[in-house]
Amino acid sequence: MTAGDDRRAPASEFALALLLALVERGVTDLVVSPGSRSQALALAAAELERAGRIRLHVRVDERDAGFLALGMGLATGRPAPVVTTSGSAVANLMPAALEAARDRTPMLLLTADRPSWLRGTGANQTTDQAGLLGDRAVLNLDVAPVTDADAAVAAAAAVALEALPVALEARALRRGPAQIDLQFTEPLSGPHTPIEALLPRVRRALAAGRAPLDVAPPAAVLGGPVTVDAASTLVLAGQGADADLVRRAAERGCAVIAEITSGLRRWQSELPGGYRAWLDAGAPGVRTVVATGLPTLSRQARQVALRPDLRLVTRAPLPGECFDPGHRTERVAEVRITGRGPWTPGGRAEDAPASAAGAPIHPDDPADTADATAPSAPRPTAPTSCMPPADARGAVVDAVWAASGPADAVYLASSTMVRVADERVDPGRGGVPVLAHRGLAGIDGTVSAASGVALARVARHPDAVTRLVIGDLALAHDVGGLLVPPVEARPPLQIVVVDDRGGSIFAGLEVAQADPALYDRVVRTPQRYELTALARAYGWGHVRAHDPAELAAALATRRPLIVEVRVDDVGGWA
Numbered sequence: 001m002t003a004g005d006d007r008r009a010p011a012s013e014f015a016l017a018l019l020l021a022l023v024e025r026g027v028t029d030l031v032v033s034p035g036s037r038s039q040a041l042a043l044a045a046a047e048l049e050r051a052g053r054i055r056l057h058v059r060v061d062e063r064d065a066g067f068l069a070l071g072m073g074l075a076t077g078r079p080a081p082v083v084t085t086s087g088s089a090v091a092n093l094m095p096a097a098l099e100a101a102r103d104r105t106p107m108l109l110l111t112a113d114r115p116s117w118l119r120g121t122g123a124n125q126t127t128d129q130a131g132l133l134g135d136r137a138v139l140n141l142d143v144a145p146v147t148d149a150d151a152a153v154a155a156a157a158a159v160a161l162e163a164l165p166v167a168l169e170a171r172a173l174r175r176g177p178a179q180i181d182l183q184f185t186e187p188l189s190g191p192h193t194p195i196e197a198l199l200p201r202v203r204r205a206l207a208a209g210r211a212p213l214d215v216a217p218p219a220a221v222l223g224g225p226v227t228v229d230a231a232s233t234l235v236l237a238g239q240g241a242d243a244d245l246v247r248r249a250a251e252r253g254c255a256v257i258a259e260i261t262s263g264l265r266r267w268q269s270e271l272p273g274g275y276r277a278w279l280d281a282g283a284p285g286v287r288t289v290v291a292t293g294l295p296t297l298s299r300q301a302r303q304v305a306l307r308p309d310l311r312l313v314t315r316a317p318l319p320g321e322c323f324d325p326g327h328r329t330e331r332v333a334e335v336r337i338t339g340r341g342p343w344t345p346g347g348r349a350e351d352a353p354a355s356a357a358g359a360p361i362h363p364d365d366p367a368d369t370a371d372a373t374a375p376s377a378p379r380p381t382a383p384t385s386c387m388p389p390a391d392a393r394g395a396v397v398d399a400v401w402a403a404s405g406p407a408d409a410v411y412l413a414s415s416t417m418v419r420v421a422d423e424r425v426d427p428g429r430g431g432v433p434v435l436a437h438r439g440l441a442g443i444d445g446t447v448s449a450a451s452g453v454a455l456a457r458v459a460r461h462p463d464a465v466t467r468l469v470i471g472d473l474a475l476a477h478d479v480g481g482l483l484v485p486p487v488e489a490r491p492p493l494q495i496v497v498v499d500d501r502g503g504s505i506f507a508g509l510e511v512a513q514a515d516p517a518l519y520d521r522v523v524r525t526p527q528r529y530e531l532t533a534l535a536r537a538y539g540w541g542h543v544r545a546h547d548p549a550e551l552a553a554a555l556a557t558r559r560p561l562i563v564e565v566r567v568d569d570v571g572g573w574a
């Protein structure tokens with residue numbers, strides 16, 4: 001192409017080169033919300049999809065786009081970059097990004113912006129959106145517009161190389177959301193070099209550039225390694241727990257409590273009466289508590305961590321917040337375990353990963369570490385001795401676990417049901433991958449996040465079904481997550497809605513003693529929506545399950561479906 005007939009739009013040349021660079025370095029999925037300022041990125045994403053180089057997911061609502069990407073990041077450990085236009089669109093990514101910051105899920109926000117000289121001038125759809133996450137982001141880049149098509153590849157490679165070590169490397173020392181704010185000037189899109197011609201140039205530019213070295217966490221933050229004695233150690237694992245530490249602890253005979261959202265339940269010890277009762281009994285014999293991840297699901301776990309007579313050690317190798325209820329934990333990068341304790345893990349041997357080599361993509365993903373080709377055969381349900389059959393919530397947990405195999409996944413919405421599952425699922429049923437966003441324990445974005453998990457799982461295991469267990473308010477909160485463009489495959493997701501008319505979680509709190517009418521009006525907040533009509537409006541199948549058999553039959557279809565379970569005021573099937 002000669003200078004005279006060069007009609008390439010720098011915006012499009014740059015956008016395609018940037019996305020190609022990310023794909024070259026491992027990005028497989030992109031999430032796009034529509035807009036004008038972001039058109040070059042969006043069109044480049046669509047072209048890459050057409051060329052079979054990425055999977056593209058389009059969501060109208062940026063909040064849903066953010067949570068969809070969060071779910072993919074949770075399931076794979078890699079970010080699915082999210083493309084948005086400028087203005088309030090960017091702010092809609094905030095809830096998912098805050099969650100990602102807390103539970104250190106990789107996330108890459110590609111936010112299109114107007115050129116910096118329009119900031120502060122009252123320009124349409126323009127706000128101070130670069131660096132919106134502040135220091136919650138692991139990286140903030142504010143990228144000036146590329147105005148010369150010949151400079152586009154070098155500029156794109158420079159941006160990618162700056163972001164890659166932080167945003168993409170699985171072993172990055174910082175993990176969480178990264179924002180690349182990309183300023184674009186007119187023309188916002190236009191002709192560009194074809195993918196096949198651009199790719200070798202992008203590869204050369206990536207190879208020629210040098211990625212900045214990642215910054216090690218300040219040494220002062222981390223003590224250790226600490227050595228603990230298995231016989232007197234309790235390991236407490238929450239979401240994001242270190243799988244290797246938990247496995248070593250279980251094999252050494254430590255007492256292990258693995259919250260259901262740690263995904264490591266199979267390593268939990270057989271503690272008399274269940275872990276809550278054992279903790280209530282004073283955790284006999286324990287002198288040291290080792291925490292890993294973010295335990296959030298029981299009052300007892302927090303209390304044991306606060307006991308002044310026990311030493312608290314938290315394994316938290318990455319900078320940022322860690323589990324430290326009493327502001328006194330010994331924060332360490334590594335925990336060594338000596339000796340031998342009396343406890344045995346309750347999980348079955350075949351639930352354990354075949355090999356400890358190579359970190360699983362998700363800590364409780366036996367399908368990713370063991371035989372990934374094994375059929376996702378449902379497990380027999382464990383005896384449900386601790387709850388009467390009339391307990392509808394318990395029956396939902398049993399049915400979901402019975403229907404799910406190791407290549408499937410269960411996503412637990414925040415609120416009552418995650419706690420029911422935590423109490424009820426014994427280690428013998430610990431082979432099913434469990435995911436949740438427990439960092440901030442929001443009830444927002446749950447349908448979208450579970451959809452992201454479902455899409456990530458099925459990309460790896462073609463028959464995988466993800467099952468979301470969600471309350472009626474959390475579903476209402478993310479109705480928009482049900483909206484899937486007609487050209488896109490519906491995520492292989494079954495949504496079990498436990499409808500107890502509002503937030504039942506509050507019934508166990510002091511607020512439940514308030515005037516019942518006031519309590520209902522502003523706390524429990526029962527809603528009235530017709531789930532059948534809602535499902536139809538968004539193109540989902542819907543069934544109502546009146547008993548465990550109907551629920552099991554619905555789940556056994558393995559088809560995308562909304563399954564409604566109505567629960568009465570005493571917890572039975574309504």
Ligand SMILES: Cc1ncc(C[n+]2csc(CCOP(=O)(O)OP(=O)(O)O)c2C)c(N)n1
Nearest residue numbers: 415416442443471472473474502503504505
């Ligand atoms: C984004 C967000 N808003 C509000 C809350 C507070 N909250 C926690 S649980 C809950 C009620 C959830 O009700 P539902 O989804 O029906 O579940 P249930 O309690 O009935 O199991 C609310 C409003 C929250 N965690 N996150």
